[in-house]
Amino acid sequence: MAETKVERLNEPKYNPFTQQELPACKPLLVPKLVVITFMFIGTLFIPLGAVCLQASSEVVEYTKRYDDLCVTGATNSDKEANLLATSGAGTDCQVTLAITEKMKAPVYIYYEMHNFYQNHRRYVKSRSDEQIRGDAAGAMSSCEPKVYTGGDSKLEVSPCGLIAWSFFNDTYSMSMNGQNLPFSEKGIAWTSDRKEKFGNQEALNFNDIPEYRGGGTITGPVNENEHFIVWMRTSALPTFRKLYGKIDQDLEAGSLITVDIDNRYNTYKFDGKKKIVLSTASWLGGKNDFLGIAYLTVGSICFIFGLVFLGLLCKYPRELGDVTLLSWNKVAKE
Template sequence: MADVKEERSNEPTYNPFTQQELPACKPLLVPKLVVITFMFIGTLFIPLGAICLQASSEVVEYTQRYDDLCVQGTSNADRETNLQALNGAGTNCQVSFQVTEKMKAPVFIYYELHNFYQNHRRYVKSRSDEQIRGDATGAMSSCEPKVYTGGEAKLEVSPCGLIAWSFFNDTYSLAMNGQNLPFTDKGIAWSSDRKEKFGNQPTLNFNDIPEYRGGGSISGPLNENEHFIVWMRTSALPTFRKLYGKIEQDVEAGSTITVDIDNRYNTYKFDGKKKLVLSTASWLGGKNDFLGIAYLTVGSICFIFGLVFLGLLCKYPRELGDVTLLSWNKAQKE
């Protein structure tokens, strides 16, 4: 008897939730409800898709690839050899954008990388969040394989890890119609990153080794270097854009924007590409037709299915509960 009482004491308290007796809605999918549902989704999604496509079409965007223009060579292997021969000094080149539509401020400046897998598990894990927050006792073992400098000294690196080590270090300066075009890099990183994830500690032994394929110099407190903060937020896809700056004035149609590039980042080693992007934004964000096309596609399919089911319902009406038209019932009678 004691065992039975102990076993019963472990039972959950009786209530409608534990016994799954809460009121529940169980709609019956009758033909009329199915038609109404499909027609409602189609009527809602098709206008939404048109609105999204309209917002995307209002975005003015110009893109220019430059990695193949800034270093001489017939292949990426040749370009990598020529770039490494400069011992980190990089090359200077220039690209131009002919603006055919007015670009309303702010105009965003992005760099775009191709074939760079920031989502690789080992790459994503190679960082120390404690260290970049300013915790001197933070664990650095997660930064492998970039924890120490090369050579015999084996000095600790701050910030450590592969993400910091491969920091993008190309730089740009802009001119419009021959006049300097100022832009700002303030406010390009998430405010939560600046305030909570990065501390005000300076870098340590980071700029002393020029052997990395990418990786730029970092100076000053980390929470003030927004280029670095943007880079540390890794991307999910191998082709991605990262915000470099913002032009806070309108760019009129017919203008020519010239960009002087200090090309140092070695994308040639992994057959990558580098592009520079100038873009405005709408209330929906940057230029991207995918959302609008997806809404239109789903809405159109639902609307067509709704019309088909409506036609079948009109041609073969039956009362609720009438099963005389079901094939299995006909087969039984036969």
């Protein structure tokens, strides 16, 4: 009886990839290889951690909290009430930063927020990327619960959503030793964000009613407001910094930097904190010792394990394939 050839549907072509016949490396973890691996990782990571810590130590940074200085009140509830009484105008205050170590240009200005969860799922999803790009037909449903302004006049908000509506609106001006200290507020946002993610449309009904205001206002084309673009890139942790400006001159040691603050943003409602930060940068970025400490810790542990295994290998040597020394009782007797 002749065999009939059955044609199988969607059968993959025969090749080493689909049949899992590609050559593979299967290292045998003999004691010498384990010792060499641990020693190599330790020798590599320890100097790398030292370099990272050195780069972080070169960063000069000064931080000053100001939310508790700009509004009077015994509790956060009292401070919130006093801030809301200004109907969105905010309160004025000053903080002084004493520069004890020279800061080489560029010096970056950040505002730092505490206890603000920009990573909350509902908060992150409350935006319309199509609308931000200037697409008039962009979906608005994703902006819930902030699609319209409050009150009786349900006016459509553009840009809509909780992220945009909570836009940070404190402002700063600076002087050094009594003289005006200029700083640039351009070039603080990602170029790709300015050119591709934000359109040149005008903001519509965006926080222009003080009693319903959740944050700052926007004037002019959306893609020209770099503070807003920086704010819209949400942070992963409840404590974060966002770039506000850049000072293009050196700050000499012994200088006094006075920061005039227009305090508007309501952090008192959620027991948050606000800080002003001046910082330089290294090739590794801002001041952060975590990476260097992590490299040193892992490298040191690997190096110690390598020495321990090397000692055991020297004391209890065995040939490859010799299983006689695998019995702990025999090793203990010897």
